[in-house]
Amino acid sequence: MIKKICVAIVIYLSFSSFLFAQSDLVNVWKLDTTITLDIRYATTNNFTGKQVYDEAKFFLRNEPAMKILEVQKELKALGLGLKIFDGYRPLSVQKKFWQIMPDERYVADPKKGSRHNRGAAVDLTLVDKNGNEIPMPTPYDDFTEKASRDYMDLSPQIIINRKFLEDLLAKYGFIGLPTEWWHFDYNGWEKYDVLDVEFKTLEK
Ligand SMILES: [Zn+2]
Numbered sequence: 063m064i065k066k067i068c069v070a071i072v073i074y075l076s077f078s079s080f081l082f083a084q085s086d087l088v089n090v091w092k093l094d095t096t097i098t099l100d101i102r103y104a105t106t107n108n109f110t111g112k113q114v115y116d117e118a119k120f121f122l123r124n125e126p127a128m129k130i131l132e133v134q135k136e137l138k139a140l141g142l143g144l145k146i147f148d149g150y151r152p153l154s155v156q157k158k159f160w161q162i163m164p165d166e167r168y169v170a171d172p173k174k175g176s177r178h179n180r181g182a183a184v185d186l187t188l189v190d191k192n193g194n195e196i197p198m199p200t201p202y203d204d205f206t207e208k209a210s211r212d213y214m215d216l217s218p219q220i221i222i223n224r225k226f227l228e229d230l231l232a233k234y235g236f237i238g239l240p241t242e243w244w245h246f247d248y249n250g251w252e253k254y255d256v257l258d259v260e261f262k263t264l265e266k
Contacts, residue, residue: 099118116262133230182251
């Protein structure tokens, strides 16, 4: 009998530590619903033309999540806000992307994992108080040179907007990917492991 109880306790403890490990992913929008969500992979409006997320959810690891909330707070004071296209992405989705586009210029090889798979990268832009996007160099997931941060054949205003977004995110520890103006990695992303937890099993 005692042996059975001990086994039950061990099973319970390993299960709860498993849950605790997962709980480092934070449902960011739930903590500030003024953040605009446009989770494209939960729709057919993305480069795959397919809905690859079962739900439009925005999760990040705890530390970058708290920083994104600070970014939103600063933007709100300026009459602006964040629009999120993507955050944490399960590894299973990365594998689907790779089947559709096996080209490392555009999609991270699932064998290595994307920084999105670590819950330490975010795709975003700026919106005004009415939710209209602030003009940026290209639409989201535009796989052309125009999306690069050093592309300069743009209107002066768009260059200012891109720089404003880059400087603001840098202030909170996010570094822009050189080839995509909308993608930012959180400093120290290497310390987070690649995850394959589906949205539906995470906190709602
Ligand atoms: Zn990205």
